[in-house]
Amino acid sequence: MISLNVNEKDLQVxxxxxxxxxxxxxxxxxxxxxxxxxxxxQCGACVVHLEGEAVRSCVTKVKRAENKKVVTIEGLAExxxxxxxxxxxxxxxxxxxxxHSGQIMSAAVLLKENPNPTDEDxxxxxxxxxxxxxxxxxxxxxxxxxxxxxxxxx
Numbered sequence: 732m733i734s735l736n737v738n739e740k741d742l743q744v745x746x747x748x749x750x751x752x753x754x755x756x757x758x759x760x761x762x763x764x765x766x767x768x769x770x771x772x773q774c775g776a777c778v779v780h781l782e783g784e785a786v787r788s789c790v791t792k793v794k795r796a797e798n799k800k801v802v803t804i805e806g807l808a809e810x811x812x813x814x815x816x817x818x819x820x821x822x823x824x825x826x827x828x829x830x831h832s833g834q835i836m837s838a839a840v841l842l843k844e845n846p847n848p849t850d851e852d853x854x855x856x857x858x859x860x861x862x863x864x865x866x867x868x869x870x871x872x873x874x875x876x877x878x879x880x881x882x883x884x885x
Contacts, residue, residue, distance in 0.1 A: 733797050737762070738806025748794035752786075753777045755793045756803055757831060763831045764804035768861070775860030778833035779803050785840040804832035814884070815839050818877035826864035834860050837875050847878055 737760060746761050756762045756779070768776030772787035772854055773860045779788045780802040781795070809814045815838045818824075825831045832844070836858070841848060841856040853871050862870065 733793050733798055735793070735801060736799065737801045738803060739800075744793070746793060748792065750793045752779070752781075752791045752793050752796050752801070753788035756788060762805050765830055766832055768830065769835070770787050773831040773859075773861070775832070776830045777832060778836040778860070778873055779814050780836060780840065783840070783843070785837050794835075802836075804836060807836065813839060814877040814880035815842065815873070817850055817880055818873040822869050822870045822876055823872040824866055826862075826866050826875045830860065834862065838870070838877065841874065842877055842881060846881055848874065855877075 732745050733748060735742050735744065736757070743762065744755055746755055746759060747843055751825070753765060753767060757767070758764050759789040767789060768774035771790050772790040777787055777789040778785050780786070781791065782799050805824060807864065809874055810814060815835050819831065837857055837860050850871060853874050856872060857874075
């Protein structure tokens with residue numbers, strides 16, 4: 732049994748410790764918001780927070796998450812009202828939407844570490860998140876909007 736804290740809930744899963752965290756979240760814990768994109772940590776669709784760090788859950792073994800805090804897109808904000816989620820809606824970022832849970836999770840960590848990023852900061856931090864629809868300019872704009880929302884709420 733592996734003990735996890737996922738979205739503030741203490742849970743146990745009976746899986747092989749080598750199982751990718753992505754599959755534990757999706758298949759064992761019924762948290763489908765974290766997406767499978769490539770399986771080799773190249774696209775960013777599977778980003779979750781592990782102890783506050785953005786990690787690629789498709790290559791993160793569940794044993795690495797044992798007794799640690801994991802946050803998925805479902806747990807980022809109780810009412811989907813995290814500043815990044817608000818900005819994503821305000822800017823109308825998603826086209827197909829598939830990559831956006833990973834994009835949002837990466838952006839949330841960026842803003843936590845750098846509350847007032849430049850375009851260059853955003854491009855650098857988000858470079859590992861692929862959007863097949865090419866909404867990169869809207870993603871950048873939404874991150875700036877989220878930074879402003881953060882400023883106005885403090």
